[in-house]
Amino acid sequence: MIAVDWGTSSLRAYRLAANGKVAEQRRADLGILACGGNFAAALAAQIEGWNDSDIVLSGMIGSRNGWVEMPYLDCPAGIPELAAGMKRIDTPEFAGRALWFVPGLANGSDTETPDVMRGEETQLCGLLDTMSQGTHMICLPGTHSKWVTVRDGRVASFTTAMTGEVYAVLRQHSILGKLMNGDASRFDAYAFDAGLRRSAQSGGLLHHLFGVRTAGLFQRFTESALPSYLSGLLIGHEVHASELLTRAPRPAQVHLIGSDRLLSAYAHALLALGIGVQRHSEQLAALGMYRVARARGLTG
Amino acid sequence: MIAVDWGTSSLRAYRLAANGKVAEQRRADLGILACGGNFAAALAAQIEGWNDSDIVLSGMIGSRNGWVEMPYLDCPAGIPELAAGMKRIDTPEFAGRALWFVPGLANGSDTETPDVMRGEETQLCGLLDTMSQGTHMICLPGTHSKWVTVRDGRVASFTTAMTGEVYAVLRQHSILGKLMNGDASRFDAYAFDAGLRRSAQSGGLLHHLFGVRTAGLFQRFTESALPSYLSGLLIGHEVHASELLTRAPRPAQVHLIGSDRLLSAYAHALLALGIGVQRHSEQLAALGMYRVARARGLTG
Numbered sequence: 001m002i003a004v005d006w007g008t009s010s011l012r013a014y015r016l017a018a019n020g021k022v023a024e025q026r027r028a029d030l031g032i033l034a035c036g037g038n039f040a041a042a043l044a045a046q047i048e049g050w051n052d053s054d055i056v057l058s059g060m061i062g063s064r065n066g067w068v069e070m071p072y073l074d075c076p077a078g079i080p081e082l083a084a085g086m087k088r089i090d091t092p093e094f095a096g097r098a099l100w101f102v103p104g105l106a107n108g109s110d111t112e113t114p115d116v117m118r119g120e121e122t123q124l125c126g127l128l129d130t131m132s133q134g135t136h137m138i139c140l141p142g143t144h145s146k147w148v149t150v151r152d153g154r155v156a157s158f159t160t161a162m163t164g165e166v167y168a169v170l171r172q173h174s175i176l177g178k179l180m181n182g183d184a185s186r187f188d189a190y191a192f193d194a195g196l197r198r199s200a201q202s203g204g205l206l207h208h209l210f211g212v213r214t215a216g217l218f219q220r221f222t223e224s225a226l227p228s229y230l231s232g233l234l235i236g237h238e239v240h241a242s243e244l245l246t247r248a249p250r251p252a253q254v255h256l257i258g259s260d261r262l263l264s265a266y267a268h269a270l271l272a273l274g275i276g277v278q279r280h281s282e283q284l285a286a287l288g289m290y291r292v293a294r295a296r297g298l299t300g
Numbered sequence: 301m302i303a304v305d306w307g308t309s310s311l312r313a314y315r316l317a318a319n320g321k322v323a324e325q326r327r328a329d330l331g332i333l334a335c336g337g338n339f340a341a342a343l344a345a346q347i348e349g350w351n352d353s354d355i356v357l358s359g360m361i362g363s364r365n366g367w368v369e370m371p372y373l374d375c376p377a378g379i380p381e382l383a384a385g386m387k388r389i390d391t392p393e394f395a396g397r398a399l400w401f402v403p404g405l406a407n408g409s410d411t412e413t414p415d416v417m418r419g420e421e422t423q424l425c426g427l428l429d430t431m432s433q434g435t436h437m438i439c440l441p442g443t444h445s446k447w448v449t450v451r452d453g454r455v456a457s458f459t460t461a462m463t464g465e466v467y468a469v470l471r472q473h474s475i476l477g478k479l480m481n482g483d484a485s486r487f488d489a490y491a492f493d494a495g496l497r498r499s500a501q502s503g504g505l506l507h508h509l510f511g512v513r514t515a516g517l518f519q520r521f522t523e524s525a526l527p528s529y530l531s532g533l534l535i536g537h538e539v540h541a542s543e544l545l546t547r548a549p550r551p552a553q554v555h556l557i558g559s560d561r562l563l564s565a566y567a568h569a570l571l572a573l574g575i576g577v578q579r580h581s582e583q584l585a586a587l588g589m590y591r592v593a594r595a596r597g598l599t600g
Contacts, residue, residue, distance in 0.1 A: 112494060112520050113511030144510055161506035169473045174465055194412065204541020205505045206461040210444055211413030220412050241504020
């Protein structure tokens with residue numbers, strides 16, 4: 001089968017062997033808004049030469065701005081619910097083959113401000129059935145970070161923090177960015193830790209953000225270290241607000257799923273706060289789609 | 301004398317009578333970065349026809365990117381300290397006249413993240429000597445809101461919250477703005493109050509911000525009401541973090557200084573939280589500069 005993780009900024013396609021292992025993979029900077037609505041042609045180009053008959057798709061491709069708008073399933077939900085919620089689409093461009101869209105997940109959909117995810121649920125499915133019974137914490141850092149509580153093999157609840165996007169817009173469009181230099185990839189542990197410590201103090205995030213400006217203005221940090229101070233401050237606020245540190249019993253570890261660079265920053269923050277971490281790659285999405293497909297009876 | 305409040309986005313010039321009353325005033329969208337460094341010519345054009353010999357200037361014009369970089373005076377500080385800290389500049393473009401630059405104020409300048417203000421201090425001086433002995437709270441909402449504690453006629457301390465700028469960058473550059481329509485001036489009290497209530501709940505600002513997206517996505521608020529929800533959320537976080545509500549004794553009222561539209565939103569928030577307000581116009585800056593000048597012996 002073919003598994004496609006298709007989000008706002010990229011498309012990742014995996015060709016899976018019968019045992020679920022990734023045999024081949026391709027990646028393109030081809031977010032759902034970059035195809036001009038011609039999703040079938042874009043997908044056909046990306047998986048050219050792969051002739052498997054089942055194609056499973058997850059991520060923002062199943063959103064209102066995507067190919068097919070899929071519903072959000074309410075938590076608690078796990079592999080069986082996602083498998084049952086998949087929708088088969090037949091389209092002339094893929095004659096004789098089936099496209100399977102995975103639904104998203106929602107938390108608190110009856111509240112004023114529900115939480116939602118699309119794409120992360122298949123990454124989670126790559127982990128769910130390897131976890132023991134009981135409660136586990138998973139964090140998927142990113143533009144919109146997810147903090148997920150897994151209980152007995154299902155996603156029990158989750159919350160989203162806009163950390164990555166707030167970092168990006170402040171860096172690119174606010175007065176804070178003017179005091180920083182261009183190299184976004186450099187990690188300065190001293191400045192990051194200072195931001196992290198600041199996040200534990202009173203005054204609130206909106207006040208602490210102004211402190212990023214004065215820390216630059218008064219040359220407490222260099223132009224190249226200041227981005228790490230801002231990052232530590234925001235990630236610190238995110239971790240403190242997640243209530244991870246005040247939960248009883250306090251979790252011994254958090255599973256982190258994501259790209260290497262982001263995971264390093266979050267692992268650094270969590271370890272500094274006395275929480276262990278276990279890292280997993282984003283490629284878990286392929287395994288997760290395989291497991292959902294198998295639960296639906298598509299493979300193996 | 302002439303009083304000039306010259307900031308990042310505008311220049312306000314006041315011609316004052318001998319008793320300190322504003323006789324004439326002019327305003328231009330001529331921020332300090334918009335004059336290409338030719339401050340003398342820009343000022344001469346703005347005050348053309350006004351021949352008073354003393355010209356007092358305050359605001360970002362006294363910053364590193366302004367005309368003359370003025371120091372920050374440490375708190376506590378009041379009218380006498382600001383008067384003593386003024387600096388006289390003589391320049392050929394204003395031969396026979398004196399330009400007087402007012403210093404800024406700093407709070408916690410020995411800490412990692414000091415707080416600073418430029419311009420707001422002259423607005424405060426317009427109020428200081430009308431206030432009784434004891435403690436008073438003043439809020440100056442804006443791009444960078446100031447929360448000021450006045451004690452016995454002096455600025456005892458203050459903190460800054462980046463509320464206005466965070467609102468603007470999120471609205472213009474983040475995914476949240478895509479769910480809002482163009483009319484920034486409409487105030488929707490129902491949505492504002494909902495945001496205000498949300499700010500009092502757990503989860504943290506970064507999580508609450510994602511809720512603005514889902515509140516829009518799930519059509520809890522219309523495109524035109526959603527900006528007010530975001531505004532209520534941010535102002536609520538600012539007020540809660542100011543510790544105004546947890547102070548003992550809790551202040552019965554807050555003095556608000558600023559433009560009508562901003563003041564209405566802050567007054568609405570404070571009244572909803574059980575705090576009285578007293579409003580003052582930004583024009584207080586003219587009176588404040590008059591009082592500082594008089595303390596220096598320039599007038600009256």
